[in-house]
Amino acid sequence: MEELASSVDELWEDQESSSQSSFDTYLLGFVIANIVGLQYYRGKISGREMVGLVREPLNPYDGNALKVLNTRTLQVGHIERSVAAVLSPLIDSHLIVVEGIVPNSRSASNRYKIPCQIHIFARLEAFNSVKSAISRGGLELISHSDVSFTLSEAAVVKGNRAGGESQSLDKVFKLVEKNVSKKAAMEPIEPPNEVIISQLLLHQKEGLGWLLHKENSNELPLFWEEKGGEFVNVLTNYQTDKRPEPLRGGIFADDMGLGKTLTLLSLIAFDKFGSFVPNSGDAGIEEIVEEDVKKGKRGRGASKKGTRPLKKRNTKEAEFGSKAKGKSVSVADGCVSFSGRRTTLVVCPPSVFSSWITQLEEHTSPGKLKVYMYYGGERTKEVEELKKYDIILTTYSTLATEESWFDSPMKKIEWWRVILDEAHVIKNANAQQSKAVTNLKATCRWVVTGTPIQNGSSDLFSLMAFLRFEPFSIKSYWRSLVQRPLAQGNKNGLSRLQVLMASISLRRIKGNNLVGLPPKTLQTCYVELSVEERELYDQIEGKAKNVIEEFIANDSLVRNYSTVLGMLLRLRQICTSLALLPLDLRALFPSSNVEDVSNNPELLKKMVVMLQDGEDFDCPICISLPVDVVITRCAHIFCRSCILKTLQRTKPCCPLCRQPLSQSDLFSAPPKSSEADHTEISSRNPTSSKVSALLSLLRESRDQKPATKSVVFSQFRTMLLLLEKPLTDAGFKILRLDGSMNAKKRAQVIEEFQVPGLDGPTVLLASLKASGAGINLTAASRVYLIEPWWNPAVEEQAMDRVHRIGQKEDVKIVRLIARNSIEERVLELQERKKKLATEAFGRKGPKHRKEVTIDDLRTLMSL
Template sequence: MHDADKICYGMLYRQDVKLISQSMLALVTKLQENAGTNTNHVQKFKLTPKAVHVLLSLPDGSEFGYLRPAMTKALVPLLEKGPAIEVEAVAVTSHLCQQISHATKPEEALVQVNINIYGPQNCDKEIGDMLSDQKLWLQRPDHMRAKVIYKNPHALSFPEIEGYLQEEQVAKEVAAASKPRAEEERLKILVKSVENALSRASELDNETGDQRLTTELLKHQQRALSYMLQRESGEIPEKYRLWEPCTFRGQDMYIHRITKTRSIIRPEEKGGGVLADEMGMGKSLSTLALILRTLEAGIEWAEHKRTEEHVSAKARRPSHSTLVIVPSASRLILIYSRHCGDVLKTVKYHGHSRKKDLDVLEKSDIVITTYNTLAIEYALKKSVLHKIHWYRVVLDEAHIIRRPATTFHRTCADLDARSRWCLTGTPIQNRLDDIGALFSFLRAEQFKSLAQFRRFISTPFDNGDPVVKDRLVLLYDSLCLRRTKDILDLPGHVERIRELDLNESERLQYDKTLNILNRYMRTQVGRYHDETGHTITGDGQSWKGSKFGLFQAHLQLRILCNHGTFQKPFSWKKRDLKDEQSAEREAVVGEFGLKSEVMCDGCQQPRPILGSTHAQNNFVENCAHSLCSDCLEDCSELTGMQDMRHCPLCQRFQVTLTNASAQIQDTLTQTEDGDVQMQDVPDNDVARDEANKNTHHKHYFNPNGYSTKMAKLMEDVKKNITDTKSIIFSCWTKTLDLIVRHLEQEKIDYLRIDGDCLLSKRQPIIDRFENDKGVQVLLMTTGTGAFGLNLTAANRIFLIEPQWNPSVENQAIARAIRLRQLQEVQVTRYVIKNTVEQEMRSQQILKRLAADVGFKREADNAGANADHDMVTTTLVPGNNP
């Protein structure tokens, strides 16, 4: 088949290639010879399937490298289709040479190529489905053959809603977003390259846990303990020290490997570090093992500090205790008690019942507090915790302090401690400065100031200086331990997709809604730009200010796929904007908000949306205040109220949440010891709230109806229900409400966690789900399930609707596939055929663009590709269980 008869389906972007062992210099020379004087030369590679990998060869037949196993698994079926399907790897020669020149060791010999795929036009859907089944998504090629038409089966196009965007508008939107995405891609590539070059983890010894630890440490946790002991004692192997011996002008001294600062005496390299293992690898258990292992050493240190001469009367009191700062105190207390019982004197310093007694805190073994509690007391200049010189301070979910200008960072940095630790699975989220802020908290020599980090790391990276990688490798190997789940032997999971057909009444309502939305979207095609550059619709109103756009249109159709005829018919006159806005927020939080933040009106701190109650704060006052889960939990514990129906800010408490927040007055009275009490809310308020809720449900749902999804879900849940534990995920609380109705009709006991469930209440629910044999089902919103919970009790997961961002689903699933998970997990996804849901399965590339058109938000740029080792996907005919 000639090129003229083929189309280009797209490219798989930046795929890793492990170079075959050879002289790096010889390889660079050969590539440069192929390029000649053309600085923009694109090198092409032939792909050949081998026994265990796909081989890349140069045009002269010489072997270049091979692809990773996951990519091999995806491409071999394409390569075996014969000459009709062509798979070709390409890369800019100058970029290849630059990457290869930095590889000084064989394990660093890794480059990236783009993979273009060509074939007949009538095979586009088949190829698209094969790749999407492997969680791979095609993009517009950077370099493709001339005179070949590009037609991407994964490209975002909604045939149901006609003509919503012109091609030039798509190009304009993509171009506007290309710069920040390119910068983020550069950062991802750098971080991945750095992590591949690390070596310290493989050279650590296994350290067994203290006998008081009731849980045996796994091998990787033993090596984490070894690393932490090295960092605290300063007994670090020479190759991982940042200060190396040298001779300068005939004098022996030490020089910093990065800043080149000189010192006559050897600076100490101890005092803690960053444990940055991937989520779910047991960082808290490794830290507990460290506390037990060094308990006696801490007591000796504190006694020595007390007897030191010339100690100022205003000096902070030394304690052998470890202060642990967490988002939720209750969860960590449960974890610690599970692994060591009551052998440690643990104090929960949180809530109105906390004891502000220095003697009690000083004599404890562990003090657990929250970021909010610490920040509130610090702002009020009444922080007891800042009056102690701790043996150790540990920040759990340490990325919370990644912005040095925030109160959280300043509050934590002002604590005194012999050792400081940061626990986080995401040391770098959006920028290099994230980890620089952690180094600043650690008071790492030469990087105590973030300005120093920016000078030697961030700024050179922005300027494209390749030296940044080597510097980061030195910092990581010295101050961080970063490993992924690839080193673990987890049971994996099996996936099946239930493709369902709507019944006649559901299809009628779906098509009617589709026609209504079609008519609206067609009116937007004729919009034009005014001379000021604003986008104008035919009636002169700003498109950007439109109250209803593409995202909301698809939202209506997606909700219909879940609710069927239980959902009241869509009507312009009867639209409930509050319901729509709530659904939009939940969808955006669940699908785009992995790293997005909002400002809490209580503590005035940027906090992650995911897993918090930002999605909906349904206070009686119906106000616009948004409070994070931590602030709600603080208010709940301070007031003794379990149900925060009234907005604390609207009620004007008499206590200042932070130095920047509103004064809280009227309904609270402050006692002499600083505790806060709230007047009881009359019972009629409770009754009114319940009545409002029931009325709202009647307004939203029909009393009777039928949902194909709900019916099939119940069939699946009831199968082997006594021998299984199931988690049901949806991004919408309204869908969970409908599932509750069906579970109660089937007399199935269930538990529920969503954004309205305080963090302190979630772990007890998980514990009950794990231990109560009578409860087989747990309902969760998708975002909540991807935040701070361990769900290993489940062996079945049901995903009610597809998400634009598949990484959100993957994170929720990953909660059940964690350490000590002994069972294979079965994952069931539901997709309604011939609807917007079927389109969503293969449309991932421009998902953020679609949301931008109709709903303005700052989205997470998480990549769509994810590793899916040990996963089998089965397509199940929907109407045949």
């Protein structure tokens, strides 16, 4: 279950990345401590300011170190040792989260230390134990009952007073919102016709204008004012005499299938052949404030300039094969030499490489843009060689691998522009690939994704960190200003999130009929389980309810999450086909006692096999499909590299249950299925209520129009194998596309699926995640989802491989849902997630509930 994996992941993260429990934490009180070591760091504090407190467990001088950052992410110093020694173990145990504020009353006479209020947040049930630990440590906790609590500078306290802090903060957000709406109009810009040979649609030209304006604007970043020669961040009160750099970039979040790649290629083309004059009349916050005082209006200033309109021209198709890996990839013969120094780095999943290359072939003039694929074993290490190209294509995993390399050319180059395509893959800010892209040096930074919010607002923090959108790129600021108010139902949290997204993102949806796509209809087909399926389902669900209720009552849900995941998975498999279940189901399920399996390696390995077949299981550390899977003695599953890195810590323990752990407590998963296994799976009887319903729907579609192509999505690779025989026996020509295939094999399958008419394949059996990004399946017009996904964004990505620019026919999508089952309740969770994603981009929304809670699990199990 992706939500559970995500929340578990956040439980192990360092203070820098916070924890899921922080959503439910409340202010316990504050302690006063000194920030020391000021003379050793560049960061400055000049007045009353919020500061970031970040755990530094690998500090060579103090394992309890708490470093202090200012708004500009510069280190100011450390919290004094005596206080850090008490608070850091509580932070590491995820009992508390801390936020720091330097009060107005600090003395300027001492240059070596600054007093700081450290506000301590904890869950209500942990209040007493945290108070005891702080008292034993010799610290004075100032809580609500103390007279001096009124001195607290925390926004959560001042917001409860008349004219308090949160009210003034929201005035600032309202001013920013006014400023954003003032600049909302987008002027369409024509791309340079020396490079771009295709005619852009109106929304793409407007998007190009927005991208160019963001990159060329010289206005102050949001929340900054100029006062008497000083620059002040009005959210944190940080002051500096150096003008902050503009935020050159943002989130390009157009709906999937609206042609974002072509718009980005047009942006890159401007680096060599275009000219753009940004508006000179853009107002900062301080100018809006002046307007409020003077009741006047500003002019819009100079208009943007674009090149002349384009004419459609033919282009010669270039060849791209496996030999292109690590070599120069010219869009055609006779590449011209690169005349400028503005190189763009595009980071994407391997499956998206082919999309970028195809778009270059179709939409750019031969030889105008030089492209290099920085991928595979033959890639160059020469910085000067890479600078000769206009576009460098690489993958997230390549950058993650090179993050530890001292001589990686990716880290040495000062990129003009970095584009993160399918950027939602960095939703876990603590993952190695997220850190690798965030650490890149670049003038312009772009996040490109049709689904910036997949699980909840916490997904956005890693994007803020990559964009270096201060102060939200520091976790403690993000948590206090946006995440906590949002999670605890404060209406200001949602409005703040909306203002932020409106200020740095552009999102248009297909529902606005921007591109004239044929209609898409979504139909839910409810399937009644057979007598045998219903009997087993009810039996297993009854046992699962008892086990999960026990976990909830004992507060051991997170510790036993692999067991919970397995139970939910089995219920979903019963809804799809009994053939997915192992013969020794009862030996595996359910086990309410983790210790039962801790000394049984064979049973542990079977648990891995059980979870591996479904694509909805992510490694809780990197939040990606596990690679080289291992299971721990405490029955938790990780990528081998992820858990080994975690075990390098001073006190190695399981990131999930915190039990001591060593390498000898790790067990490898069995090797993946062989061809013999494939044959064995295919020979099973896949008859099920859903398979019968699917065959009926496919035959009906074929009878209406024999050449209609369909895509059947499932998250279970075994299910795709099981469907091959009955579909072939029914006369359908089929292809399969799943996560076990490399990028080259996937490209071959997709190309073969495009063959038109009755001679070509008519059904593609596709893995949901393997087909969710960078793949064009517009040859099909029918989509069948065998089971619902936990995350609606993944489903939508898969649907939009079919419903996108290039689709000529009406698209029909059918979801097969087992009636009176966990699948119906998954749909309820999907609607909640969609609501948050929609509200984040909206102007107004109702009071928001907490994001992912135990109540969600109760909903799934009808508890």
